Amino acid sequence: MNFKFNIDSKIFEDYYNADYFQKTKEILDIYKPNQKVTMQWFQRKENTVVCGISLICEILKQSGAKDLDIKGLSDGDVVMPNEPVLKITGKYSQFAHFEGLFDGILARASTIATNAYNLKKAANGKSILNMNDRADAYVNQQIDGYASIVGGINNLVTYASFEYTQTKPYLQGTMPHALIASFDGDLIKAAQAYKDTFRDNNLVVLVDYNNDCINDSLLVANHFKDKLFAVRVDTSMALVDKSLQGLTEQENELHGVNPTLIKKLRLALDEKGHNNVKIIVSSGFDENKIKWFEKENTPVDVYGVGEAIVKNKISFTGDLVRIDGKNQAKVGRGNISSSRIKSIKYI
Structure with a gap:
């Protein structure tokens, strides 16, 4: 997919750039105006999905920086520790003030992309x-x-999330608990209001409001019949659903959204002829919880993931490694050769 980045003009006014990098740029403009350097970026975690290279190139393009030689990997490439992902060669004064900004872009974007990739892999294609x-x-x-x-996850819930994709977002959200509360806890009235207001949306009903997921799922399925697309289970880990409260657990495996509850829900829906109703699960899902559900062959159609998308921070470091064609770097941060990085045309 091609991305079109809308760059905040304040980036070029040093609004987001660390003061000491801006001061370095001003010093070099005076004392080393023609000095050419090579800066490289790398990180230290296994199997990191690189992301942010394209955005960095767009920033350099819009900054007016010229005659820079850029070599890098592509967004989506998987790298290992200490493997260069990006090298920029040229007058340092043209990009010195972006050093910290580029560290942050690579860190944030690669963290999200890597988490998305791992979550998608854990879900076995779901x-x-x-x-x-x-x-x-x-x-x-x-x-x-x-x-x-x-990273492989393109089901997003806000218009802003699609801003760089050049595609028209098609949002198919579910209802929040607040909507059910607004109808005095009446699930049918809340769902009917949603259906009548957003007629072109699939009807997805949140069914854990009363902590009685199976009975409430059957309630909405029987009422809306083939108009019901899916139910979403979002039970808190502090609770055990009413349908499981007679069972014995050893390590809280019946709390929250769990395989036993979802299997029981699928069976109940199928027995009443609602085989086409899909099951969406959310609340505390990360890579390990998804792997648990998949190992148990849990009949889930869609996993809803929130906080796990931003966990496991990946940090990048940018270092000067060559000055005017000669090796020059902080000890332990020398120039690293790579056969994988390729020339990138940024203008």
Whole structure:
């Protein structure tokens, strides 16, 4: 997919750039105006999905920087520790003030892309709904949406998340608990209001409001019949669903959304002829919880994931490694050769 990045003009006014990098740029403009350097970026974690290269190239393009030689990997490539992902050669004064900004772009985007990739892999090809909007600040939604898609998850829930994709977002969200509460806990009235208001949306009903997922799922399935697309189970880990409260557990495996509950729900729906109703699960899902559900052959159609999209932070480091064609670097941060990085045309 081709991305079109809308760059905040304040980037070029040093609004987001660390002061000491800006000061370095001003010093070099005076004392080393023609000095050419090579800067490289790398990270230290296994199997990292690189993301942010395209955005960095667009920033350099719009900055007016000229005659830079850029070599890098492509967004979506998987790298190992200490493997260069990007090298920029040219007058340092043209990009010195972006050093920290580029560290952050690679860190944020690669973290999201790597998590998305691992979650998708754990789900064995099943759909994942990226609900990260509730897990972090709204200002990250554009870059997070871009990185999520690079990592393999393209089911997003906000318009901002699609900003870089050049595609018209098609949002098919479910209802929040607040909507049910607004109808005095009446699930049918809340679902009917949703259906009548958004007639072109699939009807997906949240069924854990009363902590009675199976009975409430059957209630809405019997009422809406073939108009019901899916039910979503979002039970808190602090609770055990009413249908499981007679069972014995050893390690909280019956709390929250769990395989036993979902298997029982699928069986109940099928027995009443609602085989086509899909099951969406959310609440605390990460890579390990999805693997648990898949190992148990749990009949899930869609996993909703929020906080896990932003966990396991991956940090990148940018270092000067060559000055005017000669090796020059901090000890332990020398120039690393790579046969994988390729020339990138940025203008």
